[in-house]
Amino acid sequence: MSTPPSKPRVLVTRAIFPDVIERLTEHFEVESNPGDMQWDSEQFLHRLQDKVGVFTTGVERITAPVLAQCPALKICANMTVGYNNFDLDAMTTAGVLGTNAPDVLTETTADFGFALLMATARRVTESEHFLRAGLWTRWSYDMFSGAEIHGTTLGIIGMGRIGQAIARRGALGFGMKVVYHNRSRLDGATEALSQARYLSKEELLKTADHVVLVVPYSASSHHTIGVQELTWMKPTATLINVARGGIVDDAALAIALREKRIAAAGLDVYEGEPKVHPDLLTVPNVVLTPHIASATAGTRRAMADLAVDNLVGYLVRGKAVTPLNMVANG
Numbered sequence: 001m002s003t004p005p006s007k008p009r010v011l012v013t014r015a016i017f018p019d020v021i022e023r024l025t026e027h028f029e030v031e032s033n034p035g036d037m038q039w040d041s042e043q044f045l046h047r048l049q050d051k052v053g054v055f056t057t058g059v060e061r062i063t064a065p066v067l068a069q070c071p072a073l074k075i076c077a078n079m080t081v082g083y084n085n086f087d088l089d090a091m092t093t094a095g096v097l098g099t100n101a102p103d104v105l106t107e108t109t110a111d112f113g114f115a116l117l118m119a120t121a122r123r124v125t126e127s128e129h130f131l132r133a134g135l136w137t138r139w140s141y142d143m144f145s146g147a148e149i150h151g152t153t154l155g156i157i158g159m160g161r162i163g164q165a166i167a168r169r170g171a172l173g174f175g176m177k178v179v180y181h182n183r184s185r186l187d188g189a190t191e192a193l194s195q196a197r198y199l200s201k202e203e204l205l206k207t208a209d210h211v212v213l214v215v216p217y218s219a220s221s222h223h224t225i226g227v228q229e230l231t232w233m234k235p236t237a238t239l240i241n242v243a244r245g246g247i248v249d250d251a252a253l254a255i256a257l258r259e260k261r262i263a264a265a266g267l268d269v270y271e272g273e274p275k276v277h278p279d280l281l282t283v284p285n286v287v288l289t290p291h292i293a294s295a296t297a298g299t300r301r302a303m304a305d306l307a308v309d310n311l312v313g314y315l316v317r318g319k320a321v322t323p324l325n326m327v328a329n330g
C-alpha cells in the first residue's frame with residue numbers, strides 16, 4: 001500500500017478564526033498557533049524552516065538571513081496592508097513571493113482614523129477619565145472645551161487608499177477643507193474626487209488644524225513627524241497617527257504635548273509597539289489605542305480570508321491575488 005503524497009506545509013503564526021485554519025487544511029498540512037504563543041525569532045525560524053508558505057500578521061520579520069535558512073519557502077502572506085516586516089528585495093532574490101491585504105480594510109481604517117481624530121479633538125477619553133475619577137462635581141463653561149472639527153482644515157500625509165477615504169469623510173461629512181501631502185501628487189481626477197489640494201509637508205503642517213498620518217513605513221518615511229515638523233504645526237492642532245510606529249518621533253511628540261506646543265494627539269501605532277514611550281503615558285492630551293484601526297470582526301475576517309486566498313491561489317493555482325513582488329513560480 002502506497003502512502004498518500006503529503007500536503008505542502010504551511011505555518012500560521014498567530015491564533016486566527018478557526019474556519020480560516022479549516023480552509024487552509026483543505027490544501028495544506030497546517031502548523032498553527034491556537035494558543036497564540038509569542039514566538040521569539042528563533043522559535044519562528046525553527047517552525048518556518050520546513051514550510052512552503054506562511055500566514056503572517058504584519059510583524060514577523062522576513063529578512064535575508066531568515067530566507068537563507070528556509071529553502072522550501074515560496075510565499076509569505078501578510079493579513080495586513082502594511083508590509084514593512086518584509087524585506088521585499090531579499091524575498092525577490094530568494095524567489096519568495098510576498099502578499100498583503102489591501103482594500104478590504106480601507107473604509108474601516110478610515111472610520112477609525114476619524115474616530116481617533118474626533119476623540120482627540122473633543123477630548124473624549126480625557127473627560128471620561130475625569131468623570132470616572134469622580135471629579136465631575138459641577139459644570140463650568142470651559143470644561144474640556146476642545147477643537148472644532150467641522151469647517152476646519154484637515155491635512156492628510158499619505159494619500160493612498162486610506163488617506164483618500166479619510167479625505168472623503170472630512171470633505172463630505174464635515175465640510176472640511178482638505179489638504180494633502182504625498183510622495184507623488186495625485187492625478188486631477190483623484191484630487192477632485194477626494195476634494196483635496198496638494199501642499200508641501202511644511203505648508204500642510206503650517207496650515208492644517210488636524211493632521212492625519214496614513215503614510216506607509218519605510219526608511220524614507222521614518223520620523224516624518226519629528227522635532228522640526230512639530231514646530232511647524234499650529235499650537236491648536238491635533239496630530240493623528242494611524243499609519244505605523246516610527247512615522248512619528250514619539251519622544252519628541254511627548255515633549256511637544258507636555259509643553260502644549262500642539263494641542264493634542266491621537267495614536268494607534270507606536271515606535272517599538274506593543275511598548276509605548278513612557279512619556280506618552282503621562283501626558284493627558286493624547287488618546288492612545290492599541291493598534292486597532294482595522295479591528296472590526298468583518299474586516300479582520302476579510303483580511304484573514306485574503307491572506308488565505310493568496311496562499312491557496314499561489315501554492316495551488318500558481319497565482320496570488322495581491323502580490324507585492326514578481327518572482328518565478330517554481
Ligand code: DGY
Nearest residue numbers: 079080081082293294
Ligand atoms: C495594516 O493592515 O497594516 C494594519 O496596520 C493592521 O491593523
